[in-house]
Amino acid sequence: xxxxxxxxxxxxxxxxxxxxxxxxxxxxxxxxxxxxxxxxxxxxxxxxxxxxxxxxxxxxxxxxxxxxxxxxxxxxxxxxxxxxxxxxxxxxxxxxxxxxxxxxxxxxxxxxxxxxxxxxxxxxxxxxxxxxxxxxxxxxxxxxxxxxxxxxxxxxxxxxxxxxxxxxxxxxxxxxxxxxxxxxxxxxxxxxxxxxxxxxxxxxxxxxxxxxxxxxxxxxxxxxxxxxxxxxxxxxxxxxxxxxxxxxxxxxxxxxxxxxxxxxxxxxxxxxxxxxxxxxxxxxxxxxxxxxxxxxxxxxxxxxxxxxxxxxxxxxxxxxxxxxxxxxxxxxxxxxxxxxxxxxxxxxxxxxxxxxxxxxxxxxxxxxxxxxxxxxxxxxxxxxxxxxxxxxxxxxxxxxxxxxxxxxxxxxxxxxxxxxxxxxxxxxxxxxxxxxxxxxxxxxxxxxxxxxxxx
Ligand code: F0G
Numbered sequence: 133x134x135x136x137x138x139x140x141x142x143x144x145x146x147x148x149x150x151x152x153x154x155x156x157x158x159x160x161x162x163x164x165x166x167x168x169x170x171x172x173x174x175x176x177x178x179x180x181x182x183x184x185x186x187x188x189x190x191x192x193x194x195x196x197x198x199x200x201x202x203x204x205x206x207x208x209x210x211x212x213x214x215x216x217x218x219x220x221x222x223x224x225x226x227x228x229x230x231x232x233x234x235x236x237x238x239x240x241x242x243x244x245x246x247x248x249x250x251x252x253x254x255x256x257x258x259x260x261x262x263x264x265x266x267x268x269x270x271x272x273x274x275x276x277x278x279x280x281x282x283x284x285x286x287x288x289x290x291x292x293x294x295x296x297x298x299x300x301x302x303x304x305x306x307x308x309x310x311x312x313x314x315x316x317x318x319x320x321x322x323x324x325x326x327x328x329x330x331x332x333x334x335x336x337x338x339x340x341x342x343x344x345x346x347x348x349x350x351x352x353x354x355x356x357x358x359x360x361x362x363x364x365x366x367x368x369x370x371x372x373x374x375x376x377x378x379x380x381x382x383x384x385x386x387x388x389x390x391x392x393x394x395x396x397x398x399x400x401x402x403x404x405x406x407x408x409x410x411x412x413x414x415x416x417x418x419x420x421x422x423x424x425x426x427x428x429x430x431x432x433x434x435x436x437x438x439x440x441x442x443x444x445x446x447x448x449x450x451x452x453x454x455x456x457x458x459x460x461x462x463x464x465x466x467x468x469x470x471x472x473x474x475x476x477x478x479x480x481x482x483x484x485x486x487x488x489x490x491x492x493x494x495x496x497x498x499x500x501x502x503x504x505x506x507x508x509x510x511x512x513x514x515x516x517x518x519x520x521x522x523x524x525x526x527x528x529x530x531x532x533x534x535x536x537x538x539x540x541x542x543x544x545x546x547x548x549x550x551x552x553x554x555x556x557x558x559x560x561x562x563x564x565x566x567x568x569x570x571x572x573x574x575x576x577x578x579x580x581x582x583x584x585x586x587x
Contacts, residue, residue, distance in 0.1 A: 199428025231385025320472020351473030491566025505553030
């Protein structure tokens with residue numbers, strides 16, 4: 133069959149409240165043009181994030197009832213530990229309440245003033261956790277990543293030349309080498325297995341720990357299977373195993389590729405580091421067999437991990453984004469190509485060349501999509517990355533709007549509706565105006581900043 137269908141049936145539904153454009157204009161103004169400040173019930177299609185918003189399966193809901201809420205040594209932890217280790221062969225698995233808690237613990241141990249932590253591209257919480265220790269977070273993604281139209285299959289790869297010269301020049305300051313798979317901030321683009329292995333070998337040659345931020349590991353592994361030479365016959369589970377076999381540690385948000393609404397973990401091989409991490413965990417998260425989660429959450433994750441590597445699911449998951457992208461490309465809407473794993477990324481900078489970077493074209497586009505169709509996306513550009521640690525402001529590398537797809541939540545007609553909304557805004561793009569920031573916090577300003585539209 134030509135049509136790739138949602139490989140599930142729906143047995144529980146949530147109504148969507150419809151709103152009119154006039155209502156949405158009021159809501160936007162009330163929220164001071166920050167989409168994070170809008171009530172979810174005022175959103176028609178919520179593509180703000182793919183994090184923590186998955187629809188759980190019947191088996192996951194059943195698993196909740198098996199949750200063992202014992203403070204220490206719970207059976208839920210044993211199942212969780214085994215489920216993670218089945219896919220990712222690390223010696224120590226330390227549960228946390230979400231991904232950034234794992235990052236905070238890891239960088240409290242590895243970071244510090246003067247240290248450098250390179251990655252293909254750090255996600256915003258990763259960067260903020262590194263910088264909070266006084267260390268520098270630097271992005272060394274391959275050059276193809278900056279060319280939105282380039283159809284290279286692995287635009288999430290690390291630039292090996294730049295990593296090598298950093299390690300030669302400044303190796304003593306490098307605390308560890310990281311990779312984010314898929315590369316969320318860079319458009320949800322995957323890294324190839326060959327690149328991951330090469331980064332691992334280079335880190336080891338220089339005696340550095342290699343850490344993978346594995347939030348979207350299954351989507352990355354699917355792309356490896358589909359796009360990398362010699363991988364097509366292997367199962368996604370085997371590829372996942374291969375990827376993590378060459379890492380010394382991983383951070384994970386179970387809110388992405390574990391189909392969970394909450395949770396995460398830090399996994400490590402080094403005994404001493406694991407011991408220190410567990411000590412910190414007890415201070416901030418909880419005892420090492422629950423780490424800030426309920427036992428039932430651990431069971432939802434364990435079950436989710438067995439479902440996420442299902443290849444029918446992954447084929448459908450990636451196909452939705454490809455389908456939306458094909459329709460947008462046909463109408464010449466600027467998008468990041470090829471399709472990423474978890475989202476469609478619109479090139480706001482290219483669509484709105486009349487709006488300068490520091491008048492936030494991404495924010496202008498994201499708010500227009502909300503006004504037009506009640507679709508909530510997320511700016512990934514100068515609002516998110518423009519503010520520097522010293523308080524100054526400079527344009528981000530790219531001005532994007534991310535439309536992230538929650539897992540198993542929306543259907544084909546929802547995808548069609550989103551495409552229609554984008555096309556309608558694209559039609560009137562020359563009339564969109566930029567914004568200015570009227571209030572912002574010290575860090576991670578995109579969550580709470582207030583904006584005012586420019587005339
Ligand atoms: N790393 C990556 C690549 C992420 O995308 C995220 C979260 C995190 C780490 C942090 O995990 O939220 O569980 O603390 N990304 C979400 C998003 C918030 O919308 O992309 P967390």
